[in-house]
Amino acid sequence: MCSFFCPFMSHGSVVGVLEAVILRSFGPEGGQVLFTRDTGQAMLSRSGTHILRALHLEHPLARMVVECVWKHSTVTGDGSKTFILLLASLLRKIHTTASREPHVSHSYNSLEAAEAATARHLADKLLAFALKELDDLIAMEVAPHGRCVSWEDFTAEMHSPANHYVQKLLASFFHMRLGYVHCAFISELTCELLNHWKCIDNLPYFALQFLKDNFPAIHTPVSGFPITSSRLIEGQVIHRDFATPYPQTDHQPIKAVVFTGYLQPRLLNTGDVLEVGCGGTEERSIVDFSAWTERSLQCLIANLQSLGVSVLLSVVKQSAAVLALATQAEMCFVDCVSEDELSLFAQLSGATPISDCWRIEPEHIAELTFCRPILLGPHRYENMPFFSLTCKATHLHAKNYLGTIHTSHLQTLVADVFIIRVKVKPYSLIICGSGEGQTDQYACAFQDAIRMLFTTWEPIPATGTTAAKRTVQSDKRTSSYTHVLTDSSTCTSSNLNPLHKCVLQPGCIMPAGGTFEFLLHHALLKLSHSCSASNDTNIGVPVSRLLASALLSVPKQIYSHSPGQFLQTRTRHNAIFTQDMGLESVSCKYELLLAVLQCVTSLLRVDTILRTHTALHTQSLADTSWESTEDEAEN
Amino acid sequence: MEMEGSHQMFCDMESLLACVGSQCIFCTGKELANISHLSKKHLKDAVYFNINNEEKFVVACFCKDSKWTSRSHYHCPHCKFRAFTRSAVFKKHLKSKHEKASMIYKKVENSTGESKDEQMGVLKELQSWEGDEDFEWEPPSEAEMKVIQARRERQDKISKLMGDYLLKGYKMLGDCCDVCGTILLQDRQQKKYCVSCQELDSDIDKDNPALNAQAALSQVRERQLAAQSPAPSQTPELNGGPSNGQPSVSVPQPRPEHCEGAAAGGRALLPPPAVPPPPAAPSTTALAPTRPAVCPQNPALRPVLQEAEEAVLTKLRWATTQLQGAASLEASIQLCSLITSCANSLRSLKELSQ
Secondary structure, three states: OEEEEOOHHHHHHHHHHHHHHHHOOOOOOOOOEEEEOOOOOEEEEOOHHHHHHHOEEOOHHHHHHHHHHHHHHHHHOOOHHHHHHHHHHHHHHHHHHHHHOOOOOOOOOOHHHHHHHHHHHHHHHHHHHHHHHHHHHHHHHHHHHOEEOOHHHOOOOOOOHHHHHHHHHHHHHHHHHHOOOOHHHHHHHHHHHHHHHHHHOOOOOHHHHHHHHHHHHHEEEEEOOOHHHOEEEEOOEEEOOOOOOOOOOOOOOEEEEEEOOOOOOOOOOOOOOOOOOOOOOOOOOHHHHHHHHHHHHHHHHHHHHHHOEEEEEEOOOOOHHHHHHHHHOOOEEEOOOOHHHHHHHHHHHOOOOEOOOOOOOHHHEEEEOOOOEEOOOOHHHOOOOOOOOOEEEEEOOOOOHHHHHHOOOOOOOOOEEEEOOOOOOOEEEEEEEOOHHHHHHHHHHHHHHHHHHHHHHOOOOOOOOOOOOOOOOOHHHHHHHOOOOOOOOOOHHHHOOOOOOOOOOOOEEEEOOOHHHHHHHHHHHHHHHHHHHOOOOOOHHHHHHHHHHHHOHHHHHHOOOOHHHHHHHHHOOHHHHHOOOOEEEHHHHHHHHHHHHHHHHHHHOOOEEEEOOOOOOHHHHHOOOOOOOOOOOOO | OOOOHHHOOEOOHHHHHOOOEOOOOOOOOOOOEOHHHHHHHHHOOOEEEEEOOEEEEEOOEOOOOOOOOOOOEEEOOOOOOOEEOOHHHHHHHHHHHHHHHHHHHHHHHHHOOOOHHHHHHHHHHHHOOOOOOOOOOOOOOHHHHHHHHHHHHHHHHHHHHHHHHHHHOOEEEEEEOOOOOOEEEEOOOOOEEOHHHHOOOOOOHHHOOOOOHHHHHHHHHHHHHHHHOOOOOHHHHHHOOOOOOOOOOOOOOOOOOOOHHHHHHHHHOOOOOOOOOOOOHHHHHHHHHHHHHHHHHHHHHHHHHHHHHHHHHHHHHHHHHHHHHOOOHHHHHHHHHHHHHHHHHHHHHHHHHO
């Protein structure tokens, strides 16, 4: 075991290197990174998380930072490059401040240790400030410049204003993530999907949460087609083929049952002891036993037939006898269905899966309208069990569905569809891409978009501090910007009684392109001036200035190609809103700031790195694919 | 609140003489701490002050604990690691921060004779003031600013290079280079690679006259300045002869702007001559005609330049032979850049010798 003291500057240098990596892909003018594997597969990506997780990093601090970025991105879906930029700039500012004024209330071994302790202290102060006062500040000073779009307003009408804003928000997200060409199409598709799933509950964001949690089961990636072939399909798609030949049934409704266990008791597993021939005068053998199990199985199938069940779904792979009997009884059987899909099926249909096959109650039976096989993907994937004629969809109405599919771009499409009688019409998303990596990227982008929308509309719990100390914002500022934001229902925090708590409203969005950073920068400077003027011993005084100057690094990078524009927008706020750089979510930005500050605090708490000579997790160190999961950093 | 080592304050000569030994605790390098060394180097510039109605003093220190190791500094005996380079500032600090403490000591003692712990507590509270920091932090001088700027630029360059290598598939290791402290990279062939050592010019090699022509030049200039200052009468001689009413320029050579050695040299030496040094390129053409007039200086310069040229040529020859046999792409690229820098050095050396 050897150890070395991790000097303070190495935090900055590690994050500086990561910053240099993502800097060229940042912003609307940013480029894409081409990943190539030794197998020859190539992928273009601009997603910060993808880029960072594809790097070979053995340095523990770097791995820790990448882990923080990944975790943040699984929550909010966006902002990984901004995370690194803010992190680097904050560390630089903290280092400058710490080296200028080392803290001397305790004794340290050296100047470096004193600086490191000061830095730690500053980071803790920053985090405390952010947790206590930042959301009020944002709600008071920054949010009034945006607008709050309520989820209820998001309806099927394509021309409603709420719809327009959500679509614009999605379009700017996809523009940054996937490029300019298809962002409009993809954002329309997402809006359609949201629309169909919206009526799942009355709570506005519950639909988003449902989609976010069940996204793997709701979408189907298909490679080999252009992205414009992506579409929505009614019903649920189950990614398995029929194990028995599918009988064409016309009568409705189709009844389905889900089994979680084995229908035929499995004989002779390793370690099992089977006692045959005990307690009887006749000599019994194993052949008799298996004959007995088959007879019991026949009773089971007859029971199911009497109940009118014609579709059986199973989590595990059933034995050949079961399949043969099911074929004989003209029942369709699907086995090895994944748990996610079965749970979604159960939620949508209201039927609980059966664990004990001898007790089948009415609540176990799901009623479907019809089921059909669906072929998604070119024929050459037939041999792979995942794709070959395997997709099935749960469907609500059968009308002319086959007809519409055959005229679509996916010429080879044939549908296996189940239908469920539920209060919502479930829709599945088929995502097409030219290659496997590309399709995966689109699927991740969709998922991140839904996460981003969920974070935007998730209500933020009100924190303790009241807005009594702050002065109420006048209407002047909001009115000067309403000519850009044409809707009249702007955030009414300016009209609040000063004694009311000012909470960040869900659904608050504002123009992108550094607006949020500029406004927060000015708000923080104002706060520090007012606090120092009133001689307040608030903790916010030096740290708010530090945070304010660190925030400017983001718009500086966005406008790096034209520094003149940066200065112009910094001095004149009006200029920001005339550029159409899209929309972004205020909640996501707030979450990002908090995550960055927490990362800074944990980074600066690292004193020493201990190296061990035993190789831990060698498999994951060697695995450099962009789909792999990162290990926990040794710390 | 007794401090240790170089940070302590002394009350009399006897306590200072206790520091006599084989290694001076106030100096960075190896120095014999005899009485003469202590009094000449450290006691001579001591700062005296009053604490608790007792006279104490703090000697000038050159230790590693402060960021100024080449200048003398004073450690405040009450706040550890507050170090000052100017005695006036130090005295101001003592007066503002710690004389009050000494007053409070007296007050507390006089009034209720409270315990020492409370006195310490009060003192600690005063020390943790974060108010007027302006007295303690001195803004860096211009030369220091240049050094800081150069270091920052170098760090940015290193980060950018490392980022590019990471995107090429290199692995970032958890180790640091022994020489420069930069994080190491490892390529696909499991070879370790340090960006700053192997690619950028070394930070300290710039000051080594044997490796850098500019450092050699600045060393020569420093020697000239040192030679000129005790004998200012020599300057008319140097610029005399066929000088046709030229301005009284005492330093004909241009001052290299980006040389750390020059900055360090400029700090340590006397203040610059009365005439400000001419800016780099444009004025050299104006001064070129005066060059033949200052022939006495060239013999001093020529052997150094010749040595430098020979060294560069040798390196160039070596790099060429290595390049012919180089197998890997990285090695070839590095050798080519070495040849480019050798050629540039030769060009500048030739320009200087003309």
